[in-house]
Amino acid sequence: MSPSKLFALIQYPLPHHLISRLVGLLAETRIGWLKNLLIKAFIRRFKVDMSQAAEHDPTAYACFNAFFTRALKADARPLGEGxxxxxxxxxxxxxxxxxxxxxxxxxxxxxxxxxxxxxxxxxxxxxxxxxxxxxxxxxxxxxxxxxxxxxxxxxxxxxxxxxxxxxxxxxxxxxxxxxxxxxxxxxxxxxxxxxxxxxxxxxxxxxxxxxxxxxxxxxxxxxxxxxxxxxxxxxxxxxxxxxxxxxxxxxxxxxxPFDEDALAFGDTVRMGQSLGEFHNP
Structure with missing residues (x-):
């Protein structure tokens, strides 16, 4: 059995909602040292690029959820066509x-x-x-x-x-x-x-x-x-x-009008990127 199939199968018996609600409580904590620990550990683990965030100081966020749903700088995601x-x-x-x-x-x-x-x-x-x-x-x-x-x-x-x-x-x-x-x-x-x-x-x-x-x-x-x-x-x-x-x-x-010449399954994409242009008759 492949590791990916095993990962999928072990999720079936888990209490999905209970796990999510408990994580949600932790993500909303305002305890300074704890939320800063969570945010900094997350940035290190997932190599989060904070240079594009409107607020780049990890400790400035009120809680983990505020960091996770952070806004970007105004020019970070220019809009494409179509x-x-x-x-x-x-x-x-x-x-x-x-x-x-x-x-x-x-x-x-x-x-x-x-x-x-x-x-x-x-x-x-x-x-x-x-x-x-x-x-x-x-x-x-x-x-x-x-x-x-x-x-x-x-x-x-x-x-x-x-x-x-x-x-x-x-x-x-x-x-x-x-x-x-x-x-x-x-x-x-x-x-x-x-x-x-x-x-x-x-x-x-x-x-x-x-x-x-x-x-x-x-x-x-x-x-x-x-x-x-x-x-x-x-x-x-x-x-x-x-x-x-x-x-x-x-x-x-x-x-x-998906641009099939430029797009492929599994591509990394960004918000605002053009997925295809409309052509008026």
């Missing part, structure tokens, strides 16, 4: 959605309906579109930004397990992103509906949005919230953040 990458990380998968099926990893697929909370009507616009998955590693910048300008139509909390979402687990846990706790945000854009899915993971202490603050965990049932007052976010604007790392899955109702 469709933008929403976060720093690894471009795990991207491509066309056929018959409502998305690719998770080689030999692994899952449905857009299950990803978006099990509602077929919600998922219908995305059955023949496209998608992209970005995995945020511990060392990455953990704020998520808009790939396109969009107006929020619906926010859906979907409860679930909290498996790790690294490549080893994605290779061996079926329908991983549709099993984990996640937040689905549906936007209307000039290129049709867009779903931004923020997927929780082991020891992720919470998911936040700029319009609602922390929104997970919310309970054991799918919860949908619709917005009568328009909330419009510009292309490149922050839309959410992870308290500890995870994955973003973007679903589009149209085929996006």
């Amino acid at each position: 469709l933008l990458c929403p976060a720093d990380g690894t471009l795990s998968q991207f491509g066309v959605t056929r018959h409502g099926t998305l690719v998770q990893a080689k030999g692994q697929a899952y449905s857009v309906t299950s990803l978006l909370g099990g509602d077929m009507q919600r998922a219908e616009p995305f059955r023949q579109g496209s998608f992209a998955t970005v995995y945020l590693s511990p060392r990455d910048y953990h704020r998520v930004h808009m790939p396109l300008t969009g107006t929020l139509r619906e926010m859906v909390y979907v409860p679930g397990r909290i498996f790790s979402v690294n490549q080893a687990t994605a290779d061996h846990v079926p329908a991983l992103f549709a099993r984990n706790e996640r937040l689905v945000c549906i936007f209307d854009t000039e290129h049709g509906p867009m779903a931004m899915v923020l997927v929780g993971a082991m020891i992720v202490a919470g998911i936040e949005t700029v319009w609602a603050g922390q929104v997970t965990p919310l309970g054991n049932e799918v919860q949908s919230i619709r917005f009568d007052t328009p909330i419009t976010l510009e292309r490149g604007a922050e839309m959410g953040r992870f308290k500890l790392g995870s994955t973003v899955v973007m679903c589009f109702s149209e085929e996006m």
Whole structure:
């Protein structure tokens, strides 16, 4: 048995939520020496580049979570053309959605309906579109930004397990992103509906949005919230953040112009990087 498969299998019996909540309490501690110890150890372990942070002094952060969701300098992530990458990380998968099926990893697929909370009507616009998955590693910048300008139509909390979402687990846990706790945000854009899915993971202490603050965990049932007052976010604007790392899955109702000559599975990407340019007829 491969080490990656063993790593995936040992996660099944673990108390995912309990572990995550305990880590969350530790990540929120304001005890000076303890939070400084945690932050400095994390920087050393994952070789975090603090030179691009708006606040580069590790001891200036109120708690570990404040450090983890740190802002960057204003010019650290210039915006490219066309469709933008929403976060720093690894471009795990991207491509066309056929018959409502998305690719998770080689030999692994899952449905857009299950990803978006099990509602077929919600998922219908995305059955023949496209998608992209970005995995945020511990060392990455953990704020998520808009790939396109969009107006929020619906926010859906979907409860679930909290498996790790690294490549080893994605290779061996079926329908991983549709099993984990996640937040689905549906936007209307000039290129049709867009779903931004923020997927929780082991020891992720919470998911936040700029319009609602922390929104997970919310309970054991799918919860949908619709917005009568328009909330419009510009292309490149922050839309959410992870308290500890995870994955973003973007679903589009149209085929996006992914630059297949410049992009490949497993590429390191940065927020604001162009994933492809639109060409007007």
